[in-house]
Amino acid sequence: MTGTEPAPGLLVLAGTPIGRDEDAPPRLAEELATADVIATEDTRRLKRLLRVLDITPKGRLVSYFEANETARTPDLVRDLLAGARVVVVTDAGMPSVSDPGYRLVAAAVEAGIRVTAVPGPSAVLTALAVSGLPVDRFCFEGFLPRKGGGRTSRLAELSAEPRTMVFFEAPHRLAASLADMAAAFGAERPAAVCRELTKTYEEIKRGALGELARWADEGEIRGEITVVVGGATPGAGRELSATELAELVFAKEEAGGLRRKEAIAEVAAEVGLPKREVFDAVVAAKESTLE
Incomplete structure (x- = not known):
């Protein structure tokens, strides 16, 4: 210059x-x-x-x-x-x-x-601070995928995450997202829904994911939403059913355009199971739909 x-x-x-x-x-x-x-x-x-x-x-x-x-x-x-x-x-x-x-x-x-x-x-740090959940280690995940299949797949990847997780969510998708979180992380996982932070109608709802999913489904939720979810307890990963494993595979095929073999391999790696076990779950799910 x-x-x-x-x-x-x-x-x-x-x-x-x-x-x-x-x-x-x-x-x-x-x-x-x-x-x-x-x-x-x-x-x-x-x-x-x-x-x-x-x-x-x-x-x-x-x-x-x-x-x-x-x-x-x-x-x-x-x-x-x-x-x-x-x-x-x-x-x-x-x-x-x-x-x-x-x-x-x-x-x-x-x-x-x-x-x-x-x-x-920052809504991320503000929600984390008032959530009552551990703040020493956390991760910010932003908005989850809008479609159910993509959301289910993303949450499965996070099921064993030990850090407190922070998400943004749209009011009209909150109930569905909380229900999917309860399915992926367990209904008893502690969480907090923070609505309209620092504003006149600020609301912070704390509880287990299953409870929060029911609360969100029963009323009309408005405003800016930040969700804070406690991390997984080390060594306490939730065992997924064969039906849930198959749903994860199908979701990856639909959302990511993966072939069946690729989707099975990804799910197996994410949940820590042999590929054969995930494959068997998919076969069982297919057979059940033909009965």
Whole structure:
């Protein structure tokens, strides 16, 4: 880079409140006021936050969401290379955590641009902290597959996970997901459903997965949902029935387009059983449907 070329700018990932706008830290307000470019998941949501914080940004606002993230990233990198200070915000929480941002971070790093963050609220850590479940070791699994087959397969892979697990879920899929979790992890596995965290109608429902699945199925669930599930007790894996093994194989065939032999091998590896035992379970399931 010669002396006549502009120095690379700075990419700032700025965490926004997950519920109450008044939770916004002073540094977030400063970054929004002084940024050259604000890339935001929802311009309407950002303008509301700006009004609450009494901020008139000097820079321009650009929409940056899942549908245009790939196309808009090169433009933002060009802004950064021209010396701009680009701030990325999402509707709530930290950018790139199940939200837009990762592609831009990767592209900025590749281009040699410095990346920093304004720390802010995270639904993952907030739910984990209030769940009452172990927090010393945990993993974030994001959203489960929408279709039942894919969801069943993913949960089977996690059935022996010893760490506390954190999931995001849509309200209309919560009951089905909890029921599938109860089937995969055992109905007595402890969990917590965290709804509308930090908002006026915050609700945290703790209990066994079977109990929570029934609760979700009985009422209308609304709002942002985070589910925290306790990890498996070491050496206490649940033994799957032949029917359950066959269902896992069929789900892999349907969701992943695998051949029967491949699906059996994957299920066997995930549940720690010989391939022959899983094969026999599939044969038994096929025979039962012909009776």
